[in-house]
Amino acid sequence: MNPIFQGVLTIVIGVGGCIAYFYLSNFILDRFIFPAKGKDPGKNINRANQVRPWLFMFPAVFALGLYLAYPVVGSFWRSLYNRSGDEFIGFGNYANLFASDEFQTAFFNNILWILFVPAASTFLGLLAAQLTDKLRWGNIAKSLIFMPMAISFVGASLIWKFVYAVDEDIGLINAVRDSFGMEPLDVLQIPFWNNFFLMVILIWIQTGFAMVILSAALRGIPEETIEAAIIDGANPFQLFFKIMVPQIMGTIVVVWTTITVLVLKVFDIVYTMTGGNFGTDILPSYMMSFMFRDDGRATAVAFVIMIVVLPVMIWNIRQARKELR
Amino acid sequence: QNLEFEPGSGEFNWDSFDQFAGQYDLSGQSIEITGPWTGLDSDLFTSVTAYFEEATGATVNYSGSDSFEQDIVISTEADSAPNIAVFPQPGLASDLASRGELTPLGEETADWIRENYAAGDSWVDLATFAGPDGEEQLYVFPYKIDVKSIVWYVPEAFEEMGYEIPETMEELKDLTQQIVDDGGTPWCIGLGSGAATGWPATDWVEDMMLRTQPPEVYDQWVTNEIPFDDPAVVNAIEEYGWFSRNDDFVSGGAEAVASTDFRDAPSGLFQFPPECYMHKQATFIPTFFPEGTEVGLDVDFFYFPAYEEQDLGRPVLGAGTMFAITNDSEAAQAFVEFLKTPIAHEIWMAQSGFLTPYADANPAVFPSDVQRNLNQILTEATTFRFDASDLMPGEIGAGAFWTGMVDYQTGAGAEDVTGQIQDRWEQIQ
Amino acid sequence: MAELTLTDVKKAYGNVTVLSDINLHIDKGELVVFVGPSGCGKSTLLRMIAGLEKISGGELKIDGVVVNNMPPAQRGIAMVFQSYALYPHMTVRDNMAFALKIAKKSKEEIDAAIANAARILQLEPYLDRLPKALSGGQRQRVAIGRSIVRDPKVYLFDEPLSNLDAALRVATRIEIAQLKEAMPESTMIYVTHDQVEAMTLASRIVVLAGGGISQVGTPLELYEKPQNEFVAQFIGSPAMNLLPGEIVETGERTVVKLKGGGTAVSHYPSQQSDMGAKVNVGVRPEDLIETPGPEYLYRNTVDITEALGEVTILYFHQEGDSGHQVIAKLPGIHKELRGRDVMLNADPSKVHVFLDGKSLLYR
Amino acid sequence: MAELTLTDVKKAYGNVTVLSDINLHIDKGELVVFVGPSGCGKSTLLRMIAGLEKISGGELKIDGVVVNNMPPAQRGIAMVFQSYALYPHMTVRDNMAFALKIAKKSKEEIDAAIANAARILQLEPYLDRLPKALSGGQRQRVAIGRSIVRDPKVYLFDEPLSNLDAALRVATRIEIAQLKEAMPESTMIYVTHDQVEAMTLASRIVVLAGGGISQVGTPLELYEKPQNEFVAQFIGSPAMNLLPGEIVETGERTVVKLKGGGTAVSHYPSQQSDMGAKVNVGVRPEDLIETPGPEYLYRNTVDITEALGEVTILYFHQEGDSGHQVIAKLPGIHKELRGRDVMLNADPSKVHVFLDGKSLLYR
Amino acid sequence: MDNIAGKKSGLTWAVNISVIVMVLLWLIPTVGLLVSSFRDRDQISASGWWQAPFSVELTYATRASDPVVTDEGAYIIEGNIFATDEVAASFAAGESTISAFGDTGRNPAEFPAGGQADLGDGEILTVQPNGDYRYVLPEEPRRPPRIYFEAETPPEFTLDNYRTVLTADNMDRAFINTMTVTIPATIIPILIAAFAAYALAWMDFPGRGLLIAAVVGLLVVPLQLALVPLLKLHQAIGIGQSFLGIWLAHTGFGLPLAVYLLRNYMVGLPRDIIESAKVDGATDFQLFVRIVLPLSFPALAAFAIFQFLWTWNDLLVAKVFLPSADEAKVMTVKIADDLLGSRGGDWGILATAAFVSIAVPLVVFFAMQKYLVRGLLAGSVK
């Protein structure tokens, strides 16, 4: 079969099946199970309406349960077993992890990432949003800053090799150093700071994301409050930090959270740039070194990751509940 | 299918081909093969399978992946394993064998290897693992060997400076010093390889082990009978360090070694003036030489020599790929049989980058002396040992050992590094 | 506490001229109201005075100083916005304190100013609340409070009451009037399109229309002596009826023979030369009174009546599409008039005559 | 074309009872207006009738059928929302056609219905525009058109005009009145808090307050004979003045000696037993007239005057904090009254007397 | 805001300049990649990409491969350097000038061009700037002798990398596979999430609050955690490694964010419109399809962009849930495992591959950018 045809067919089947489910399930509910007929159609309609939310929710609940909730529980269980999964060892895997230097490095680095990347991305995104909003060519600037979002993490790592490479004919940094007559330097080997050079890559990617959302939020600020502040004599900095930023605090927090969550999932950058060497390992990439080898430990690392995000998660749930009330 | 060499032509062992063709008719059947070969290697391999297809009428679908190790684990877990998997490391194959994912190849194949491969017993040992029931059986078929104890150099650069090919390790060390004295840089070393960064250093250390310790110690090291932090290992690492941790000896300085990509490292040989004069790397490396570089003319190699004073003969470190049946079928069995024919080796030999311990394969088909010489290093070896890191458990050989070497390269002490690796090893036992 | 002078002020957005030839002098202590149809440029003019819009041409002086290029904060103005524009993340107190903090006033000064403003506006109980916990009226009071604490030379209000509901609007309007009274020195400019607000608050009203000033005057001047048809119809609700006719008698008083057959007598003087001129006679609905005849100004069948209790509004049948509907507003309740033929007349002192759209009074 | 009966209807959100004991019968062809202070439950009641809120207790019948549990679509109602609630992604035509398409009407039927509605509402030129390309008034007409095409039993309007500006509001109000006239059979329920709308449109007004119905009656009944102080003050603007006093004469007419010193004579009858009772006397501002004395109902110093041209509003000085401010509305212009001591009286037929908040008329 | 009187133009300048600096910082790495994708491997390691548009002095080695002529006991080789085998390809693009030459790799630019060099042992080499050389040797050379030279190299760009990447075996197939994965993996979760979001936003049922909280909680589940158990699950129910499996996987992983964003958006739709449609007789299904869905378009588009970018660039999920056979590889896998494996050192190919794989997402992004901003505005600012 022609691959294009096959591709189109699979697409049609996949999407079509999904549409068919919703259409048919509703159709059957309204037409056969609780038809709006008979002597009290209102009652039937009401009954149908009690079932309907679950029809609507079912695929999502099912997929979420199966693809996220079940693995979380299953993995936790798995993390209590040994390497080959045949012996229950309680928190042995966790104990081993915390005893290991590499894990501690990864854990510490991960905390650095969590603190630094969301903060920097959000801040730069905010700055970019505010500055570009005022410019005539702001939209072009925005598009360019957003562009890294479209690049895969692996592609991004590659791009940054052209900046970090030691060879002064490839790496931009060393080319600049070279032109000042300085020795080439491998920035990825500078202890501690190399973490930041890796973080820069993720920040580079995520700033666009933060910018787009925050710029939308900034535009949502009532113009009048800004004008009022101008009349009150606020200078541009006071205007920005005392009037605009507080008003979009909610959005800033959402952006911050989203990026934090992302930081905990991204392993590609470290994996491809340094392979976790030179003291740059982080938990997700550390976990990769156990994947498919020692599932007990791999899942234990995953759980540590989850626990690191737990505050963010609880905070988010609280937020959602508050909003509901 | 177009065959690379017309049957009947050249010095190939066409009889074996005809005979094989006579035995099998598998028309309509097909086999899936996955392996680590991509790009050029993958083309070469398919040029071999073409003969299998021609002989049996079966179809062979090969797909290669750079992350073959992960893929094969996933696909065996998913029960969608190919018929045959080509393992670059015995370690992983042994894992899968113990989980019952591999089909044993039988005693008769083991005998065949013992008889027909040079140093046959060591090959059979290498290919024999414990099955799911704990019983030791032959599970993989070694095919296509790489020799690692090789140093690449540019003959013209040597000529200009009047350097001689060193015959012993002592001479090599002298030459290294000599080059520095002449104002040059002797070595290009690069450990970078993405997530696998560090592995080239493990080859150095293994070669040094073979040159400082008897092969038995090497074997004990591989199985952790002597601890990883044994003075013998520490010594071997420090031998490597003699070369790599001296800023004058390595291009870019010791620090650059850790981050230079192993694929970029040899390019220093070809600069003017040369950024370095020697590069130790396995037989596959010419793929990464600049376009148009002709091996034998523009670049050549010599055996990474042994210490004269140690009297350990000519040890050779190597690696190789192992064929295993991951999803049994008639055609898969036939394919293993096909690998026993000389023609299956000769086709690849006649092109490039293929070495084999199979005595019946005719060395005359090698396209160049270079290849023949290489194969000779293999066949003249007094000791042949398989890459230790490939034999160690994955966490060590493809994990802790790699990162340990990076740590060592960037300044950590050999004792510390080996101590940590040993700790790790103990944890997984 | 300041006087304002606008000389030939102009505003254009690109090629579109929104306002031009604005000449206006506002004295210290005045409360001037800008009214006009939507989009006529009221807000724009106010914002130019505030400095929130650049002035495209002409000159704006505050207390004799040209301020065209002075940033808003330096002009000594305070502005109250339609949407209140409170800082949502600050308490009432902080909202009011913001400008003072920016100006680096001392803590005592700030506290004193806030206490004073809060007392005047009865905001004491709310000082520590966030704006969202306040009702609309309270928010507007905070917005005003924010202006007061700064003790500005000029207060600017842009439709400050239009987001409030009817009852609150009346109450707050009276509060503003009292506030003005309490600060007789302060100059205020107030934009609205609510007539009642304009009429009750203004010391002078500026009617803007068609990119310029249509008339400036006290509320009653505008009501009693509109300069042109636009002002005549714009001030007063329902709008003044305009009836076309022809002058048949000139002199001290003018008599106009109307198209509908009636005769209007106006106290507007006219000249000999006006004889026979086509004019529009303007009579406010509330000035029409029922008359038994035979003399009448307007006569027609009542189409709809709306009884509001206090007054009854009569909508007359419209002949064809020509002209506006004629409306009369009679005091008391008149249910019975619907569908009847009614004759109406008006006191000559309340009959306006417009020639070419301009009042005969002003030529 | 339907009648509605509400029996003991009740609405509670959790523990909070918003409405209770609502008993109301609406006849075919009536236009009933719900008024009441903000938050009194007008919208809630309307939405219960529409089926958008569950009815917590009691019974709602449309045309004799209990519809408590019937979903909105089946009740044969149409609703016009304050925010118009047009479907922004559909053209005017599609907006109007939506309900009909859902009901699987034929193409011809749909076209005919739309053509008819568009003609009535003069929407023909806009049929293919999207709502965002329409002005507020046009949008509201579309919303009404959307109701009309469905030919519902009951029309429900929830403050349909409150998003329009003053002039448009008047115009659209008149359009709705004409529409009602054109469809005398249709039953309409209309929620507003604009008095003028209520007074002019309603055949009956329902005043809601404190979770129940305060009074039901025609507009003039409410204006002339309010059942209680609440209705008295709620209907009419500015609100009726309430002056405390003591009954000194009973019988056909009642005489009350007021606290402020005046004497109020009312045509309200009273009983012997009422003698000496503490009552509130209600007089609408517009019913107060200046009197030279010596008989007067109210006497005080004028604090503020607001000249609206047509009338002048007098605000009297307030003694202490007790009681509301007293307001009078005199026809014409009276600039000179400010600060003067004025005596006012009122026609006995316009003087209301409330005992314990209830009108003496209704007991 | 531009209209404020008395605004200092210095500030505007500062803003403009800082944005330019920022954009440059953001752009430079990508530009480097783009430029490198048009250069071949040797060029990349010879000079920085920032030098690519300029001529650079580079050192070359070649062999005097022209025929040897004997003349009075001397062996003479004559010809033009630029035409010799080894470097002919490098100078195919145009003329160049030689500035210096030499005969040893250690000192490749020993002699200025145009002069004659006495190399000792009777060897004489003359090289003209235009490339003409004359090599005089006392003995017959065993192989063509080496000549090293330094020449001005004109900028050179090549489409070879693109040709290599785009015509790589099965690349077309990989592209189609990527589409096959991406499109349903974008649309299905949106559909499912939209229905769920609608239910969570506008339908009243017990447990709604709990479900919303659960969705938010699941936002942070690390993806890696789920891979192994799910693969086993797919295995158990017979899906195995297949497109169906990867759609389901992407759907599951993308859902929390989708439900979260869409619900936030839908909650913000005017209640009146929803109720109006109910009064008009629409069922929930009709209401959803005809009113809510069209009105939520900005949010749908915003999420679609995210999901698209995510699935398009995904490597991990594709590797786990798709068979490793060649005909099922998606582009990322193809590039990472196939192209890069054999050409890991080839920066040019790497750069090109990266560029090829971002081209489509970029087009999608620029096409939908408008909706992205609008959708996010409504979705997150609440």
Ligand SMILES: Nc1ncnc2c1ncn2[C@@H]1O[C@H](COP(=O)(O)OP(=O)(O)OP(=O)(O)O)[C@@H](O)[C@H]1O
């Ligand atoms: N930035 C702008 N660009 C072009 N025209 C504008 C701009 N701002 C306002 N206008 C135009 O200027 C005119 C005056 O606007 P303005 O807001 O001052 O009217 P307004 O009298 O305040 O109306 P409203 O009573 O509705 O508030 C309008 O016609 C408007 O279209």
Ligand SMILES: Nc1ncnc2c1ncn2[C@@H]1O[C@H](COP(=O)(O)OP(=O)(O)OP(=O)(O)O)[C@@H](O)[C@H]1O
């Ligand atoms: N979902 C709810 N939960 C609790 N109380 C509610 C809810 N909806 C409305 N209410 C309360 O019901 C009362 C009646 O509200 P409703 O909207 O009917 O008032 P209204 O008379 O229409 O007011 P307005 O004139 O401001 O529109 C209010 O006090 C309101 O607080």
Ligand SMILES: [Mg+2]
């Ligand atoms: Mg305005």
Ligand SMILES: [Mg+2]
């Ligand atoms: Mg309401």
